[in-house]
Amino acid sequence: MSDVLVVAEPRRGELRAVSYELLTAGRGLADAAEGDLHVAVVSGPVDRYADSLSREGVDTIHTVAQGEEFNHDRYVTVIASLVDDLEPAFLLVPHSANGLDYAPAVAERLDRPVVTDAVALDVDDETLVVNRRMYASKIETVVEVADGPFVVTVRAGAFPPAEDFAEPEITAHDVTVDEEGLDSSVRGYEAASDGDVDITEPDFLIAVGRGIEDEENLALVEDLAAATGATVAASRPVVDNGWLPKNRQVGQSGKTVKPTVYLALGISGAIQHVAGMRGAETVIAVNEDPSAPIFDVADYGIVGDLFDVVPRLVEQFG
Amino acid sequence: MKILVTVKEVTDLAADFQIADAEIDETYLEYELNEWDAYAIETGVQLVEAGIADEVIVATIGPERAEESVRMALAKGADRAIRVWDDALAEQDLLDVATKAEIFASVVEAEEPEVVLTGVQANDDGFGATGVALAERLDYGWAAVVNALELDADEGGAHVRRELEGGLEELSDVTLPAVFTIQTGINQPRYASLRGIREAEAKEIERKTLSDLGITKADAASALQITDLFEPVAEREVAYFDGDPDEQVEQVADVLADSGVVGE
Ligand SMILES: Cc1cc2nc3c(=O)[nH]c(=O)nc-3n(C[C@H](O)[C@H](O)[C@H](O)COP(=O)(O)OP(=O)(O)OC[C@H]3O[C@@H](n4cnc5c(N)ncnc54)[C@H](O)[C@@H]3O)c2cc1C
Numbered sequence: 001m002s003d004v005l006v007v008a009e010p011r012r013g014e015l016r017a018v019s020y021e022l023l024t025a026g027r028g029l030a031d032a033a034e035g036d037l038h039v040a041v042v043s044g045p046v047d048r049y050a051d052s053l054s055r056e057g058v059d060t061i062h063t064v065a066q067g068e069e070f071n072h073d074r075y076v077t078v079i080a081s082l083v084d085d086l087e088p089a090f091l092l093v094p095h096s097a098n099g100l101d102y103a104p105a106v107a108e109r110l111d112r113p114v115v116t117d118a119v120a121l122d123v124d125d126e127t128l129v130v131n132r133r134m135y136a137s138k139i140e141t142v143v144e145v146a147d148g149p150f151v152v153t154v155r156a157g158a159f160p161p162a163e164d165f166a167e168p169e170i171t172a173h174d175v176t177v178d179e180e181g182l183d184s185s186v187r188g189y190e191a192a193s194d195g196d197v198d199i200t201e202p203d204f205l206i207a208v209g210r211g212i213e214d215e216e217n218l219a220l221v222e223d224l225a226a227a228t229g230a231t232v233a234a235s236r237p238v239v240d241n242g243w244l245p246k247n248r249q250v251g252q253s254g255k256t257v258k259p260t261v262y263l264a265l266g267i268s269g270a271i272q273h274v275a276g277m278r279g280a281e282t283v284i285a286v287n288e289d290p291s292a293p294i295f296d297v298a299d300y301g302i303v304g305d306l307f308d309v310v311p312r313l314v315e316q317f318g
Numbered sequence: 319m320k321i322l323v324t325v326k327e328v329t330d331l332a333a334d335f336q337i338a339d340a341e342i343d344e345t346y347l348e349y350e351l352n353e354w355d356a357y358a359i360e361t362g363v364q365l366v367e368a369g370i371a372d373e374v375i376v377a378t379i380g381p382e383r384a385e386e387s388v389r390m391a392l393a394k395g396a397d398r399a400i401r402v403w404d405d406a407l408a409e410q411d412l413l414d415v416a417t418k419a420e421i422f423a424s425v426v427e428a429e430e431p432e433v434v435l436t437g438v439q440a441n442d443d444g445f446g447a448t449g450v451a452l453a454e455r456l457d458y459g460w461a462a463v464v465n466a467l468e469l470d471a472d473e474g475g476a477h478v479r480r481e482l483e484g485g486l487e488e489l490s491d492v493t494l495p496a497v498f499t500i501q502t503g504i505n506q507p508r509y510a511s512l513r514g515i516r517e518a519e520a521k522e523i524e525r526k527t528l529s530d531l532g533i534t535k536a537d538a539a540s541a542l543q544i545t546d547l548f549e550p551v552a553e554r555e556v557a558y559f560d561g562d563p564d565e566q567v568e569q570v571a572d573v574l575a576d577s578g579v580v581g582e
Binding site: 098102109111132137142143144153185186187192203204230236239255260261281289293296302308312313317 | 331337449450451462492545555556558
């Protein structure tokens with residue numbers, strides 16, 4: 001019997017959505033491995049979190065009240081200790097900024113192989129089979145991992161959330177953390193600067209990516225936005241270059257938007273971008289690369305040069 | 319203070335690639351310095367320029383071809399480089415994190431940098447795990463997805479910002495020695511100047527094999543094997559607008575009008 005241990009992700013009083021998605025991923029894997037699904041929740045109001053994680057398919061929830069918020073040193077100690085107790089064959093962690101901050105260390109400490117950013121999971125005999133994307137999502141690979149037990153980080157949005165409530169067993173654990181030995185401490189949180197425009201409001205967004213090439217060329221897109229009444233948003237490189245302020249960034253570390261129309265110009269469609277715009281009602285993508293993953297999340301596409309398309313659109317609406 | 323930056327030459331796919339027998343032919347692959355690593359190099363070089371660090375060493379795991387990217391790092395201001403490669407690694411299609419951590423750990427143990435910088439992830443395999451695994455192996459402190467780094471040598475620590483989801487940032491303190499995985503946007507990586515490129519030619523690239531580092535083939539065996547690859551299933555069905563640009567633009571205009579987001 002091979003059990004699965006899933007780690008939920010709390011932040012500032014809420015469980016992040018990926019926590020419930022991991023319950024689905026974990027249940028599927030537990031079924032394939034004929035094991036139980038265990039869920040760990042560490043830090044914050046863990047009893048309240050445990051109630052919320054009490055969903056169909058979960059066998060046991062383990063709560064560890066360790067600190068108010070995430071601290072990777074505490075997490076590594078706590079998770080390693082739970083794994084020693086429960087001996088799960090599979091440890092599943094969100095592929096998030098915090099998941100990346102502790103899962104590889106847990107794997108290293110426990111001497112388990114780690115595979116990150118899984119979009120599908122299976123077991124074949126004793127071998128773990130993980131689907132994951134490469135080349136910024138242009139290719140999906142099937143990776144077989146030998147030498148379990150395993151640590152896996154799971155992509156947000158890859159599994160539907162577990163919804164139906166149930167009554168799993170809830171067990172509280174005390175784990176002692178050596179306070180002297182902590183190499184890191186969290187001082188606080190800040191929201192990245194909010195600016196002039198709220199890109200979550202408008203129903204027409206024109207999003208521009210690295211394909212725009214130069215800051216000067218942004219004027220073209222501004223013209224189109226002015227002519228159509230749209231608002232300009234961007235992918236990360238445009239913001240990294242300082243061409244547009246951070247509050248225009250769409251994606252995992254930027255804003256999540258749900259406009260009626262999202263016109264993506266010269267954006268490849270990396271997962272961290274798609275995470276912020278896949279809820280748009282209608283997506284139109286213009287990209288000169290026919291294999292750009294943005295076309296996998298678009299309703300309409302032009303395989304072509306944005307510098308041919310945008311000036312003509314400006315003319316059309318001007 | 320010494321700074322070690324791990325860098326990777328990554329593969330990119332040509333626009334019109336093809337998959338045959340679960341493989342992509344070499345002709346469709348292009349090579350470049352990993353985007354995230356360029357920011358890590360810049361972070362290191364700026365610390366030297368600010369007088370906080372003395373030297374930036376880059377370390378890579380890769381075949382001879384990877385020296386092009388290493389030269390790029392040297393041209394952008396790194397002082398010297400170490401490249402580790404071995405036939406035992408060339409046979410593997412996906413190096414596992416433990417192997418990479420093992421290799422970099424032995425380089426770090428020889429060089430004893432106080433700060434190790436890596437990119438958050440490599441844009442080909444997107445693993446995002448090497449830096450933190452390395453820190454744990456070395457018993458260094460660490461922080462992942464760092465978009466601001468301030469070293470306080472007197473305190474023996476660093477103040478960092480970690481970028482979380484949805485525009486939220488975490489402020490933390492980390493004791494040195496430490497590994498930081500660097501996020502894009504932390505700075506503006508410089509272009510290599512012609513002079514920098516010329517000077518890089520004269521800088522040293524030290525080449526090492528696994529046995530030079532005391533690592534056995536068995537230690538470097540990967541637990542991971544790629545058994546299939548294909549183009550991912552699309553989430554939405556896309557309708558392409560064909561014709562010349564004028565005709566394509568007409569069709570975009572129709573969609574915009576039908577959706578009610580523009581007048582007419
Ligand atoms: C932890 C983490 C968080 C992240 N958060 C975000 C986030 O919030 N938002 C975000 O966007 N990214 C985020 N990223 C970065 C993300 O991985 C990608 O690097 C980024 O989205 C790429 O932006 P892009 O598509 O504009 O650039 P690229 O991937 O470089 O794509 C440019 C595209 O433009 C096309 N193109 C070029 N010239 C033309 C032309 N003339 N006409 C038409 N098409 C053209 C190219 O074919 C290419 O497809 C994050 C990454 C990490 C690791």
